[in-house]
Amino acid sequence: MSAVNYRETLWSDVFPGNRHTVRCLQPAVLATETVLELAPARRKRVVWRLDGGAGSDEQLRWLLDRQYHVIAKGTSNRRAQALAQQVARWDRYGDAWLGAVPSPVDFGRPVHVWVKRRLKADAFVHSYYVTTLTLPSKGAMMSAYDQRGGAEVEQFRNDKSGLSLAARRKRRFTAQQTLVLLTDLAHNLLADFHHRALVGSPFEAFGPKRIVRDLLAIPGQAVLVGSQLKRIDLLDAHPYAERLLICLERYCAGD
Numbered sequence: 001m002s003a004v005n006y007r008e009t010l011w012s013d014v015f016p017g018n019r020h021t022v023r024c025l026q027p028a029v030l031a032t033e034t035v036l037e038l039a040p041a042r043r044k045r046v047v048w049r050l051d052g053g054a055g056s057d058e059q060l061r062w063l064l065d066r067q068y069h070v071i072a073k074g075t076s077n078r079r080a081q082a083l084a085q086q087v088a089r090w091d092r093y094g095d096a097w098l099g100a101v102p103s104p105v106d107f108g109r110p111v112h113v114w115v116k117r118r119l120k121a122d123a124f125v126h127s128y129y130v131t132t133l134t135l136p137s138k139g140a141m142m143s144a145y146d147q148r149g150g151a152e153v154e155q156f157r158n159d160k161s162g163l164s165l166a167a168r169r170k171r172r173f174t175a176q177q178t179l180v181l182l183t184d185l186a187h188n189l190l191a192d193f194h195h196r197a198l199v200g201s202p203f204e205a206f207g208p209k210r211i212v213r214d215l216l217a218i219p220g221q222a223v224l225v226g227s228q229l230k231r232i233d234l235l236d237a238h239p240y241a242e243r244l245l246i247c248l249e250r251y252c253a254g255d
Contacts, residue, residue, distance in 0.1 A: 021053030
């Protein structure tokens with residue numbers, strides 16, 4: 001899980017390959033509550049966006065009981081087909097259609113439910129979605145759901161390419177957990193460096209891969225006096241050296 005605006009990893013763990021996503025949700029939520037110190041009053045301002053793997057009735061009720069908001073895709077394809085039969089009006093949304101329906105179950109709190117219909121191989125397929133948010137339209141709710149997925153981009157994909165997470169595999173389960181935690185540490189150090197040094201610079205769009213490959217690999221040396229960093233020298237011939245030195249000065253100054 002990651003904080004997209006700051007590119008930080010909040011929590012990571014490794015589970016056996018046969019453990020379904022729906023059984024990983026509660027440990028993730030509880031760990032996030034600890035990291036962010038989410039007391040019940042603060043949870044009312046938190047929205048969990050969940051894909052179909054975690055959107056079971058049981059898990060949604062559990063989140064709502066803990067005072068969170070949700071915007072989630074339901075897990076049951078059979079229910080989606082049944083709910084589609086209740087739609088009185090379909091509205092176009094990109095290459096799909098959306099229709100509002102009553103909630104099929106009591107979640108203990110008011111929710112909005114809608115169905116998405118799209119064509120696949122000349123046949124209609126359906127999925128359904130649940131949210132506690134009150135938004136102006138079904139399209140706005142669908143758009144809010146579609147904004148999920150920051151963790152996959154910011155953490156998993158970038159860590160696989162930039163920090164070689166996929167290339168480093170351990171046979172023992174605990175060793176793989178340790179590797180993931182060390183990768184998290186490296187990820188968050190790079191996130192801190194990006195936030196404090198690269199924002200507003202020509203390197204702002206760089207992800208972990210380009211930071212490691214194109215910036216941190218520039219030849220140079222650090223001059224220390226005792227335990228204090230006094231000077232950083234970079235290879236003058238490198239095209240990024242001069243601009244990176246400006247970023248490093250800002251980073252070391254703690255701005």
